Amino acid sequence: MSKYLVTGAASGIGAAVVHLLRADGHEVLAVDRTEQPGIVRADLADPVEVTRLIAAAGELAGVANVAGLPGTAPARTVLRVNFLAARALGQGLAPRLPRGGAVVNVASLAARRPGVDDATAWRLATGPDADVLEFADAAGISDSAAYDLSKKLLVAHTTVLAAEHAATGVRACAVSPGPVQTPIIGDFRTSMGPGVDAAAEILGRHGSAAEVAAVVAFLLSPAAAWVNGVDLPVDGGLLAVRAGCAPGSPGMSERSERIDVTVPATADPLLPATVRP
Numbered sequence: 001m002s003k004y005l006v007t008g009a010a011s012g013i014g015a016a017v018v019h020l021l022r023a024d025g026h027e028v029l030a031v032d033r034t035e036q037p038g039i040v041r042a043d044l045a046d047p048v049e050v051t052r053l054i055a056a057a058g059e060l061a062g063v064a065n066v067a068g069l070p071g072t073a074p075a076r077t078v079l080r081v082n083f084l085a086a087r088a089l090g091q092g093l094a095p096r097l098p099r100g101g102a103v104v105n106v107a108s109l110a111a112r113r114p115g116v117d118d119a120t121a122w123r124l125a126t127g128p129d130a131d132v133l134e135f136a137d138a139a140g141i142s143d144s145a146a147y148d149l150s151k152k153l154l155v156a157h158t159t160v161l162a163a164e165h166a167a168t169g170v171r172a173c174a175v176s177p178g179p180v181q182t183p184i185i186g187d188f189r190t191s192m193g194p195g196v197d198a199a200a201e202i203l204g205r206h207g208s209a210a211e212v213a214a215v216v217a218f219l220l221s222p223a224a225a226w227v228n229g230v231d232l233p234v235d236g237g238l239l240a241v242r243a244g245c246a247p248g249s250p251g252m253s254e255r256s257e258r259i260d261v262t263v264p265a266t267a268d269p270l271l272p273a274t275v276r277p
Contacts, residue, residue: 002062004021006031006066008031008065008066009030009039010030011183012066012184013209014030014066031044044080045077054089054093060097061220062220064104065089065104071142071143071144072191075136079132079136082150083153090105090161094170095165100169101170102172102173103171105157106174106177107155107175108176109238110147112176116139116149126156132153144192158173173231174232175219176232178207179196181205199238207235
């Protein structure tokens with residue numbers, strides 16, 4: 001069996017990924033800032049600890065960057081954990097993965113919300129850490145905007161990482177959940193507002209950590225050998241509803257306008273022009 005590194009392993013999606021991998025007989029280097037049995041403690045907001053983690057990881061078959069902080073945390077800490085640490089782990093560990101190995105980054109539909117333009121995001125995603133933090137400071141980015149930026153940069157980085165390692169057979173993919181019922185769902189209600197629960201009203205419920213984890217585990221596995229460089233929404237159909245192309249009651253389009261976890265359909269580059277309202 002193989003060995004995988006999973007961050008954010010103490011709860012939520014990360015814990016569910018660890019459970020699935022171990023249930024399949026794999027060894028897991030489970031990482032979290034919370035001290036628990038079976039967990040390697042590391043503060044991903046500290047670049048020194050991230051560097052130590054990379055050095056100590058050993059031989060791996062894949063990496064799942066699941067750790068993330070909501071917009072209720074300080075903006076610099078959100079960017080360090082959600083993007084800079086994940087980027088460092090991907091860049092540091094991808095070259096050591098065998099052919100068929102994978103890096104899977106858990107992003108968010110929030111990466112599609114209006115905010116930083118694409119050109120700036122690509123520049124920051126490929127630039128020095130200091131540029132990201134200084135940009136956020138200068139632009140006054142905080143709260144949910146810091147979370148959105150961190151996830152947008154993570155998606156861009158995933159594309160770059162996939163391109164850099166495609167010839168070696170090492171893959172990189174992102175997974176972008178909609179609202180998920182995890183211990184930090186309350187923080188998202190605080191930082192993002194009523195759109196979080198409006199999504200559950202449309203779909204009947206929030207997603208579960210296990211449902212997202214199943215997609216992460218698949219992307220890490222050999223079964224996903226030809227899936228590379230994608231950002232896969234795991235949202236129960238939120239993007240479809242937001243595009244106005246999902247079947248439903250006559251009031252569906254009115255209710256869908258209340259969802260603010262993604263950009264307006266007219267601005268979403270993932271939606272074909274033929275289904276944009």
